[in-house]
Amino acid sequence: DIQMTQSPSSVSASVGDRVLITCRASEGLNTWLSWYQQKPGKAPKLLIYAASSLHTGVPSRFSGSGSGTEFTLTISSLQPEDFATYYCQQASSFPLTFGGGTKVEIK
Amino acid sequence: QVHLQEWGPGLVKPSETVSLSCAVSGDSIASQSWSWIRQAPGKGLEWIGYYYYIGRTDYNPSFRGRVAISLDTPNNQISLQLTSVTAADTAVYYCARQEVGYSGNYFAFWGQGALITVSS
Numbered sequence: 001d002i003q004m005t006q007s008p009s010s011v012s013a014s015v016g017d018r019v020l021i022t023c024r025a026s027e028g029l030n031t032w033l034s035w036y037q038q039k040p041g042k043a044p045k046l047l048i049y050a051a052s053s054l055h056t057g058v059p060s061r062f063s064g065s066g067s068g069t070e071f072t073l074t075i076s077s078l079q080p081e082d083f084a085t086y087y088c089q090q091a092s093s094f095p096l097t098f099g100g101g102t103k104v105e106i107k
Numbered sequence: 108q109v110h111l112q113e114w115g116p117g118l119v120k121p122s123e124t125v126s127l128s129c130a131v132s133g134d135s136i137a138s139q140s141w142s143w144i145r146q147a148p149g150k151g152l153e154w155i156g157y158y159y160y161i162g163r164t165d166y167n168p169s170f171r172g173r174v175a176i177s178l179d180t181p182n183n184q185i186s187l188q189l190t191s192v193t194a195a196d197t198a199v200y201y202c203a204r205q206e207v208g209y210s211g212n213y214f215a216f217w218g219q220g221a222l223i224t225v226s227s
Contacts, residue, residue, distance in 0.1 A: 032211030091211025
């Protein structure tokens with residue numbers, strides 16, 4: 001199985017801050033990586049697919065970059081509604097696997 | 108708009124079989140691929156398996172043959188069956204539409220989830 005490692009596991013930030021979350025894969029993924037946002041008690045929501053493609057309706061302050069084994073999710077200016085847990089997911093091979101999550105908390 | 112809604116028995120005894128269903132509206136299940144994903148309390152996401160639209164299934168080997176996913180096409184529902192459950196199977200179970208293509212495999216539409224608790 002491809003192992004996905006996210007860092008940091010949690011981050012404290014203020015509204016307006018730029019936040020970067022990293023995801024590393026144990027094998028090369030090309031650009032087959034997705035990012036999700038999950039709020040407590042809710043299902044995950046797709047933010048980014050194919051490493052850098054913004055899903056329909058997702059604000060442009062979210063962006064993704066990277067290829068191979070290292071990827072980054074950037075929130076350019078953190079908004080109150082962005083406090084949540086973020087997961088990466090490798091979309092390359094089965095079984096599909098997720099990172100352990102990064103919780104973005106209010107500073 | 109695609110909408111997914113899961114349901115299940117809620118509480119299951121150890122060693123029993125749990126069956127969950129997922130009703131889909133706004134899409135035909137026969138023309139798409141569908142996954143089940145679960146999340147244990149306070150934990151991350153775990154992919155269980157999927158039904159590929161050409162009629163093939165693929166499962167996470169970690170479930171060691173305990174899982175089966177099927178389609179009920181007349182009712183536009185997807186089913187998950189998990190056998191020999193233990194407390195470790197306590198989780199929220201999500202169904203999701205799996206996009207399969209040159210952009211890889213990812214999940215654009217999710218249900219709200221169904222909590223399954225395994226306890227005697």
